[in-house]
Amino acid sequence: MNKNKRFTLFLAGGLLITTVLAGCAGNPSSNSNQAGNTNNADHKATDNNKRFEIEVLTDSGGIQLPEGENDRLKMLLDKQLNTDLKLNLFTDYAQVNLRYAGANYPDMVWVNRVSMQEFARKGLLLDLTPYLDKLAPATQFIGEENLNKGMVDGKVYGISKRASIPFFNIWVRKDWLDHLGLPVPTTLEQFFEVAKAFTEDDPDGNNVNDTYGYTGGELGAFDPIYSAFGVGSIGTFYQRDGRLINSMYDPNMPAAIAFITSMINAGVVDPDLLANSGTSAEQRAFQGRVGMIWHGFPRMTHPDRVNEYKAVHPDAEWIQIPALKGPGGEFAGTWDVGTSPGMHAISKSVEKDPEKLQRVFDMLNYMATPEGASLVAHGEEGRHWNREDGKIVRTELRSKEHAFVYQLLGRDEMEYLQSGYPAEAIKFSADTPRIETYNGLLDIPEAFNPADAERYMLEEMAKFLYGKRALGEYSDFLSTLSGTFNYQLMLDSAEKSLKELDIIK
Known part of the structure; x- marks a missing residue:
């Protein structure tokens, strides 16, 4: 491979997990006047x-x-x-x-x-x-x-x-925090505590048990929790201590899964999370059903969206929270350098x-x-x-x-x-630390079927997270992924490509 030419694999959260954000693109470092001399x-x-x-x-x-x-x-x-x-x-x-x-x-x-x-x-x-x-x-x-x-x-x-x-952060209802006398969560433990309080302690004061702690779009909602364990989104490639790691094979992944499962079992996660495609999670948050959401500032701060949730809950105030501190550091999801x-x-x-x-x-x-x-x-x-x-x-x-x-x-x-x-929302998101991933620099091996592998990963991860498959079977899952679904081809190809690009040694 020519080192001067970077080949990109447009994968968010592994393969084809996409997130809806209205109007998200661009590059501030590009010279916008470069083509300006053309008649x-x-x-x-x-x-x-x-x-x-x-x-x-x-x-x-x-x-x-x-x-x-x-x-x-x-x-x-x-x-x-x-x-x-x-x-x-x-x-x-x-x-x-x-x-x-x-x-x-x-x-x-x-x-x-x-x-x-x-x-x-x-x-x-x-x-x-x-x-x-x-x-x-x-x-x-x-x-x-x-x-x-x-x-x-x-x-x-x-x-x-x-x-x-990057656009995404965890957003929290600050008015709910204030109502319950809770601080903005900055650690995994505090995040869990707030999610539990939002579920059990009537944060909106309506005397009805109708709220949940956390939501987001499908399995991607758990990205900022994986990253607190130092683990990338599903199927992503990144470095740790000079070694290339794929998130599925990251030794910290089982601990991240166990933490998320404990949240789900505690009933603090939106029960419709797996079905939240498009703007579904956003709508649940704006309607006052959920107090924290993994979402992007272009949607959370757009005047039309603000008017939308203020019309339902005039006192609602959504703010970004810092990357959660956890056993693997302080990161909020991933950022693909080649995407x-x-x-x-x-x-x-x-x-x-x-x-x-x-x-x-x-x-x-x-x-x-x-x-x-x-x-x-x-x-x-x-x-x-x-x-x-x-x-x-x-x-x-x-x-x-x-x-x-x-x-x-x-x-x-x-x-x-x-x-x-808002300038502060842009800066907050841009300055938030992320795990740097390389999927966008990779090509797909000829004999590898990414759609089949992605489907298997998502299906099995959902089972692990929701307790439908024992975590003790995770090594069996990896064996099937590497063998039956030929994921080893992708692992080997990624290693070779990133060495050629001098990203890893």
Whole structure:
């Protein structure tokens, strides 16, 4: 493997565990003006009299597009590029797989590392390597490091968004803490005590036993507990004392499982946690059913979300808590150094129409110009935002007419976040220590089926955590994972790849 080219595996919590956050992408360190010297006229289609329909099948991120004339970004992009841009939002990746299985290909598609590798090797995605000169503004905008994240077998298939920053922390109802006279928890033990009090001591004062201590999205909700034991999220690779470790084989994992099981057995965990997909956990928290949640600040502090929970509970006050201290240190989940907040690929079928393909390139290149990047990030100046004292200030109209899903290349992250979210919440999350993981730098071995291995890991971890399988059988679980599901291939491949990248010795 060429050490100058980093191959990325877009895995959150191991393989394909994704979390819904509205509007999460970008990289504050990237030079947002790098593509600024390119004349906008260069990004318009060569034949502007011909209108092209361009379909982008992309992750909904938990939102819906504005309807009709309220979809201002579509209207303005269509006018600029002479297109009929259709963003088709999915909520389940099975919708993408179904489209490709039925040869019903969108022009562009949201991909993760696993699906990109699969589709590329089946010849379903366009190899962008010969076209990189035509995508120069777009590739300059995202940066070479991010471009390399879209490589499979030495060829570029994916166009990654700019890198992001961590968003997640445990959030707690401070008004509930105050009501019960409890401090903000900073250790595992205090966390358990608060969760127990929120479940048993009527924190909302309604004299009804209707609250729980902790929730989050499916098994990913337990990430900040694993990390307090020094253990990464399910299926992640990281270092300890100079050695590469996979979380499933981490000797501290059984202790982390036992702690979580004790919380579940105590009845302090949201009983619907395993079914909490999309914004389900958020809704339970906002409705006053749960007092702590593993969630991201873009959702917890967005004015619309704050208004939503204040409408139900006017005194509700949600605050971030520090990384929990535990036997393995002080970490809040993981942060993958090679991951991408989003990536899109162009279907191979588009190549049959060179003019349409050029229009797709024009669209991406326009989004890399100062004008286009500002439009998809913030909307129209004077309508959706104004600049006050050097800062972008959003208008009320923006929430009705702007959708972040048009940010196909990402955005200037810090400028974007500071225009819509509290600076203290951004800094708190960015400064929180995380376990640094490397899944995003790895390729998947040819004979390894990540979907089967992921499914087995998630199913068995749920059994261990919820007491449906004895923890004494954990070594048997690992033997099956390594053998029957060929996970040893992934372990060996990761070791080899990270040595080639000089990350481990």
